[in-house]
Amino acid sequence: MKTRDKIVHASLELFNEHGERSITTNHIATHLGISPGNLYYHFRNKEDIIRSIFTLYQQHLDSGFQPYQDKKVDVDLLIGYFDALFYTLWQFRFMYSNLVIILGRDPELNKQYTQIQKQVLARSSNILNKLKQDGVLTIEDRDITPLADTIRMVACFWISNRLTHSETTVITKTSLYEGLLRVLMLFRAYASDDAKPTFMRLEQHYQTLAQTEQQAD
Numbered sequence: 001m002k003t004r005d006k007i008v009h010a011s012l013e014l015f016n017e018h019g020e021r022s023i024t025t026n027h028i029a030t031h032l033g034i035s036p037g038n039l040y041y042h043f044r045n046k047e048d049i050i051r052s053i054f055t056l057y058q059q060h061l062d063s064g065f066q067p068y069q070d071k072k073v074d075v076d077l078l079i080g081y082f083d084a085l086f087y088t089l090w091q092f093r094f095m096y097s098n099l100v101i102i103l104g105r106d107p108e109l110n111k112q113y114t115q116i117q118k119q120v121l122a123r124s125s126n127i128l129n130k131l132k133q134d135g136v137l138t139i140e141d142r143d144i145t146p147l148a149d150t151i152r153m154v155a156c157f158w159i160s161n162r163l164t165h166s167e168t169t170v171i172t173k174t175s176l177y178e179g180l181l182r183v184l185m186l187f188r189a190y191a192s193d194d195a196k197p198t199f200m201r202l203e204q205h206y207q208t209l210a211q212t213e214q215q216a217d
Contacts, residue, residue, distance in 0.1 A: 004042045006032055008056060011049045015094035020050070020102065047106050054109060057092050058116050064088065067126040073134050075201050081127070082180055082202065085155060089176050096159040097171065117152070124148035136195040137187070147190065151183055158182070177210035 001009075010032050014023045025046055029039045043049045064084030071077055089096060103110040125148040131137045132144065139147065158179035162168045168175055181203060188199045 003034070003038065004052075007039060007042055007049060008052045011046075012053050012056070012091070012094075015053075016091075020094045020098060025049075047109070050102065050106070051109055051112070053092070053095070054112055054116070057088070057095070058112075060084075060088060060091070061116065061120055065120065065123050065127070067123065067130050073131065073136050073195075073198075075198055075205070078198065078202055079205065082184070082206070085183070086176055086180055089155065089159065089179065090173060093159055093171050093176075096156060097163055099156070099160065117156075121145070121148055121152060124152060135192055136198075137190045138192045139190045147186065151186055154183055154186070155179070172213065174210050174213040177206050177213065180206050181210070 007028060011023070011028050014028060014031060023046075025039055025043075026036055028049070029036045032039075043052070064087070065081065068077060095102060103113055125145045128137060128139070128144045128148050129141075132139055132141075158176070159171055162171065162175050162179075184199060184203050184206065188196065188203070191199045
């Protein structure tokens with residue numbers, strides 16, 4: 001792995017573990033065993049590193065949330081989407097826990113994030129529309145994009161909600177599975193009669209994973 005990529009991944013790890021605000025470029029350099037000068041050769045400052053992390057975030061969204069084509073809608077297909085959502089929340093949890101502040105201090109990043117979310121909304125709406133066409137969801141056409149936007153809202157702000165509206169001080173995988181189950185509640189509300197057993201199986205699957213993680217904590 002190139003030094004630049006090592007810096008990005010090490011920064012992501014440290015931000016997630018300790019919080020972005022408490023980590024400096026010197027911490028990152030020390031963690032990697034390189035000089036601050038070496039780090040500054042690749043990145044001007046911490047904001048520059050965060051922009052690269054957001055690019056990594058965008059690449060994951062691009063690969064994980066594409067509308068399916070010519071596939072049978074079953075539990076495995078849907079798990080693929082929900083696992084991708086879980087991975088996004090966990091892998092970039094520092095960002096979701098402090099999103100307003102991070103975007104507020106960097107107009108360039110704010111613009112990049114806004115564009116990313118427009119693309120996410122369009123892809124999510126296409127996925128929901130395809131699920132409707134395949135008889136999985138029962139929903140009016142006019143409600144597809146608002147539902148996609150509501151799902152996105154729950155996902156994006158679940159972490160900050162847990163940090164500000166509960167006694168949670170550290171985000172765990174258990175708390176993220178709880179958020180995933182809330183998203184599944186939205187899907188179940190629009191599930192067709194034939195698809196309801198599939199969503200019930202999905203809920204059981206993620207409830208089991210949440211319980212397993214809770215026992216491990």
